[in-house]
Amino acid sequence: MSTTPPPAAYLPSTGGVDITLRKAVGLGRTRLAAFDHALLGAGIADRNLIVLSSVIPPGSQIRLVEDVEAEPIGGGHGDRLFCVLAAAYAEAPGQEAWAGIGWVVDDATGAGLFVEHVATSEAELEHLIHATLGDMVVNRGGGYGPVQTLTTSATFVDRPTAALTVAAYTTIPWSTDVR
Numbered sequence: 001m002s003t004t005p006p007p008a009a010y011l012p013s014t015g016g017v018d019i020t021l022r023k024a025v026g027l028g029r030t031r032l033a034a035f036d037h038a039l040l041g042a043g044i045a046d047r048n049l050i051v052l053s054s055v056i057p058p059g060s061q062i063r064l065v066e067d068v069e070a071e072p073i074g075g076g077h078g079d080r081l082f083c084v085l086a087a088a089y090a091e092a093p094g095q096e097a098w099a100g101i102g103w104v105v106d107d108a109t110g111a112g113l114f115v116e117h118v119a120t121s122e123a124e125l126e127h128l129i130h131a132t133l134g135d136m137v138v139n140r141g142g143g144y145g146p147v148q149t150l151t152t153s154a155t156f157v158d159r160p161t162a163a164l165t166v167a168a169y170t171t172i173p174w175s176t177d178v179r
Helices: 030-040 120-138
Strands: 018-027 046-053 061-064 080-090 098-107 111-118 148-155 161-172
Touching: 018 030, 018 148, 030 080, 030 161, 080 148, 098 120, 111 120, 111 161, 120 148, 148 161
Parallel strands: 018 061, 046 080, 080 111, 098 161
Antiparallel strands: 018 161, 080 098, 080 161, 098 111, 098 148
């Protein structure tokens, strides 16, 4: 184990995290190939995904990235990418796959909560996201703003498809010691 501290860019800060929201649809001859194609479309391929639960650190900024080529994810091939991820698959003709992330944020602190869900329809997905966040907010005693969502869908036509929605937190190289 290295005793060298990580670069300042990888140290926790009280300023929160720049969290980017990304979404994509992928196609492939297999479900996994469709997922990989969606990762490419979201601009997060070639990273090792470390899936997080649901907590947004105080002071974080959440923003949508629509042009992943203009705003590539940081890091390099094989680096660790911490993220919240929803991936849904359609594997039969006409089948729909919906993937979405919902979130709430406390306006005073910037702290918040993410949830990720998959469904076979938009209505089902929206219901799951709102119901889950509703319960989570009540369980924590309130204090959060309105539910916000980012969803994507894919429909099977002639091969497996994947719908992917991701909240990308931070990329850390393997050479950095995480404590």
